[in-house]
Amino acid sequence: MKVGIIGPNNKICSEELYDFGVQLGKQISAVGRTIICGGLGGFMEAVCKGVKQSDVTFKGQTIGILPGENSDSANEYIDISIPTGTGITRNIIIVRTADILIAAGGGAGTLSEIAFAWQLGKKVLCVTLFDGWAKELAGRNLDHRQTGLLIPVNNIGEIVDHLDNG
Amino acid sequence: MKVGIIGPNNKICSEELYDFGVQLGKQISAVGRTIICGGLGGFMEAVCKGVKQSDVTFKGQTIGILPGENSDSANEYIDISIPTGTGITRNIIIVRTADILIAAGGGAGTLSEIAFAWQLGKKVLCVTLFDGWAKELAGRNLDHRQTGLLIPVNNIGEIVDHLDNG
Amino acid sequence: MKVGIIGPNNKICSEELYDFGVQLGKQISAVGRTIICGGLGGFMEAVCKGVKQSDVTFKGQTIGILPGENSDSANEYIDISIPTGTGITRNIIIVRTADILIAAGGGAGTLSEIAFAWQLGKKVLCVTLFDGWAKELAGRNLDHRQTGLLIPVNNIGEIVDHLDNG
């Protein structure tokens, strides 16, 4: 199972959210999931850091789908970087690749990714602990074509339960 | 000036919104603007229909940036179809190409386009007459990196004023 | 009919090829075709210049599908610029959009576009007057899945004949 991570980059990620991301990454690594993210800093980096600091991580567990033309911008915890050279267009590839997504905090970039996930019929676990679009949209329906995809989660335990149950 | 049109496709566009789109297209054509849209049905088609029914329209005034691999899905009022073969990824190209955007109604697709416009720093004239994300987000700020880009508009006259001054 | 133009950019376009492009553009404009190209300099610019210098050109006759994130790099003869923000990935959109293509001269970029056209089953009029991949591949088959798509043309008159009959 590939778990997509969407949330603030290093410009707008709070320290509290970063710490949450590291703890989340450790738990995801423990249950053996592969991480798909945008490969940059902030919440993406935090989760990858947690994954790679786990005792049971494996080579190829963190995948970064980058906006740039090369891998220079990848955070240091990315195992496999995929430089698309297509800018924010890469956000759609992240959503397509993930089997399920976790969103936390979130500005306009995260909002666009949640909207894509909705269009593609993918579940998004929306963390309610931090201000931003993930919290605001948790439990809402974005339009009448889908229902119930934006699932509120209040802590890491609930996230792991959802990953275990698909 | 290229005016981007974003809103519901034919599956979720109401008759009332379609009629509004046709009237809007006539006015935009009268002031000589080029239309950039996703090229399909619903609100996109309505605006293009209004443009091409104008007495002063010119060949090349309606541009449809299509998701598919060929032009078969273009509505009949598209002068120039651009089949990208990249699915909803093409939404970002619409936003990049437009100098200013008009949004009305709106499900998750429209929401993602408004979020892109915000990321790229483009103004979106958000029509307040129809339910959907355009109305809900009119006047809001999506995050702290931009401000004031989502401009509420209450009728076609206000839209034309913005196009004249934008 | 949309005519795709592929060939050297300003770094490797000879003066002779540029002059040929301007004359070609004038003839294409005279027969009312829309031009689809990459929007930059060299052969693309030359053809657009010829089109816009024609007495019968119309607004919206030259379309530039740009690699960059905005329209700054478009040549001055582009009526409608489409900044894709996806780098050379935009080459595929050019080929998809064109109903028929004209190739002249050509380095690796032109070679990749001819190869795409072949994959998509589109005819390419390959000018034999200038060294490069257009000349080298004129009349060849790139693999066994298509045949006869790379048509040698020896002068502008032959090109216009093909556009009239194509």
Place this chain on the structure above:
Amino acid sequence: MKVGIIGPNNKICSEELYDFGVQLGKQISAVGRTIICGGLGGFMEAVCKGVKQSDVTFKGQTIGILPGENSDSANEYIDISIPTGTGITRNIIIVRTADILIAAGGGAGTLSEIAFAWQLGKKVLCVTLFDGWAKELAGRNLDHRQTGLLIPVNNIGEIVDHLDNG
């Protein structure tokens, strides 16, 4: 080091080339490289099969960057599938992601990928044992902007030597 694999899909891949691919995959796996490919059948599948049949393969060693909107078309030896939803546009992402590429056989698709690699300045090890564009272009320069990137290789031993030294 990420090794890109380009060559015929299952429609035009010979049995001989497929067998070569399996042997090649076993050797690449033995030296610990990650494989980046288009994720479908033919030569891509053969190399992935060889990798996964190796005693020392690891989870996450074969990455398939798919043209489709989901992972259904991935061959069974792909560890991580990345469905781009962008059709053959994904070929460019394969080339960008790879640090070095191996090409064998080859129709128009392989030709376009070799041309991209040239544009991006990446080395391509061109196998000379099978008819197709890889053999035909081995040792050639595609234009005057790069030189020496298309390296002829005559057997698997030479490929492994290049990967060790590249």
